[in-house]
Amino acid sequence: MATSAAAKAASIHNLTCGTSRQSRYETNARCPLLPQSPLHKADVVHSGLKCGASRKAVSRVGKTVVFRQPTCVKAAVSTSEAPTSTSTEPGKVLLEVEGLEAEVADGGRQILKGLNITIREGEVHAIMGKNGSGKSTLSKVLVGHPDYDVTGGSAKFKGKDLFELEPEERSHAGLFLSFQSPVEVPGVSNTDFLRMAHNARRQAQGLKELDPLEFYAFLTPKLDQLKMDASFLSRNVNEGFSGGEKKRNEILQLAVLEADLAILDEIDSGLDIDALRDVAEAVNGLRKSNNAVLLITHYQRLLDYITPDFVHIMQSGRIVKTGGKELAKELEQGGYGALGPM
Ligand SMILES: Nc1ncnc2c1ncn2[C@@H]1O[C@H](COP(=O)(O)OP(=O)(O)OP(=O)(O)O)[C@@H](O)[C@H]1O
Numbered sequence: 001m002a003t004s005a006a007a008k009a010a011s012i013h014n015l016t017c018g019t020s021r022q023s024r025y026e027t028n029a030r031c032p033l034l035p036q037s038p039l040h041k042a043d044v045v046h047s048g049l050k051c052g053a054s055r056k057a058v059s060r061v062g063k064t065v066v067f068r069q070p071t072c073v074k075a076a077v078s079t080s081e082a083p084t085s086t087s088t089e090p091g092k093v094l095l096e097v098e099g100l101e102a103e104v105a106d107g108g109r110q111i112l113k114g115l116n117i118t119i120r121e122g123e124v125h126a127i128m129g130k131n132g133s134g135k136s137t138l139s140k141v142l143v144g145h146p147d148y149d150v151t152g153g154s155a156k157f158k159g160k161d162l163f164e165l166e167p168e169e170r171s172h173a174g175l176f177l178s179f180q181s182p183v184e185v186p187g188v189s190n191t192d193f194l195r196m197a198h199n200a201r202r203q204a205q206g207l208k209e210l211d212p213l214e215f216y217a218f219l220t221p222k223l224d225q226l227k228m229d230a231s232f233l234s235r236n237v238n239e240g241f242s243g244g245e246k247k248r249n250e251i252l253q254l255a256v257l258e259a260d261l262a263i264l265d266e267i268d269s270g271l272d273i274d275a276l277r278d279v280a281e282a283v284n285g286l287r288k289s290n291n292a293v294l295l296i297t298h299y300q301r302l303l304d305y306i307t308p309d310f311v312h313i314m315q316s317g318r319i320v321k322t323g324g325k326e327l328a329k330e331l332e333q334g335g336y337g338a339l340g341p342m
Pocket of ligand 1 (some may be wrong): 104108111129130131132133134135136137138147
């Protein structure tokens with residue numbers, strides 16, 4: 001058996017990770033998968049990979065756990081299938097959130113205060129809102145970030161109770177979050193990382209894992225699509241990447257995982273004009289009739305490229321207004337004051 005990080009991960013990824021909500025206090029440690037890597041306690045939750053140490057082991061040994069944020073996986077990403085947002089038939093419900101309330105873990109302050117949103121297959125939703133209104137918290141709560149406790153409401157993803165699933169199970173089920181500030185994972189090459197994540201979901205789906213050559217063939221067209229140089233594959237995950245390169249790399253993960261619901265948190269921040277277009281085109285290329293995108297953004301410019309079906313305005317932990325794409329334009333022109341009382 002090869003001793004690469006990928007092979008090692010492949011052999012351990014079906015063990016239990018310490019990143020569950022219950023074990024969030026046990027993550028001040030190093031992962032057996034990425035022993036060189038300090039753990040990113042707050043940033044690395046949405047893992048399609050599982051850790052090599054059980055929670056029990058974590059608490060007993062006092063060290064452990066890894067995880068990384070990626071991923072979900074399916075096979076090839078088709079760019080030929082048109083999204084169905086123009087269809088008059090509503091797609092199947094992918095995500096249904098009702099009355100969601102969440103607070104900072106350990107009895108901290110309440111951030112989400114009764115949030116409702118329903119996302120169907122084929123749709124693009126955009127959430128906008130002033131700084132601190134709770135947009136990123138919503139995305140992190142949905143993927144099971146350990147910094148937050150759900151204190152009320154419900155969320156169903158593809159008909160299943162989302163909060164019954166561990167973070168990596170949510171990933172395997174097809175939920176993907178591109179973080180606002182993607183973390184670096186020293187010691188693990190991008191290609192190994194992507195393949196681990198890809199194979200973790202394939203395994204969860206009962207599919208045969210791809211070997212390095214098969215995976216490379218699968219990955220290469222996606223690099224072209226994102227106009228990413230192949231040299232990014234051999235570099236450690238996000239290490240030394242510019243802000244824009246990290247964002248492209250997030251979308252590469254999404255392309256590899258072909259999630260059913262992609263939550264993209266400020267994917268436009270830090271991108272130059274060309275990069276914004278490339279990333280937006282790549283996201284559009286990933287859209288299919290049976291998947292959906294939730295964009296969190298402050299600016300209309302992203303929505304010029306990725307046309308939303310619904311724009312939601314968030315304020316104080318709730319969605320207070322919903323409209324079509326014209327709502328974002330109104331906001332751009334007049335600011336939040338122009339939207340009137342909400
Ligand atoms: N882990 C945490 N500990 C303490 N406070 C937190 C934590 N996470 C979020 N908050 C607070 O919750 C509020 C909402 O934060 P959040 O990052 O969700 O806002 P946002 O709408 O995404 O903001 P921005 O547009 O600036 O990115 C903020 O006041 C923030 O300081």
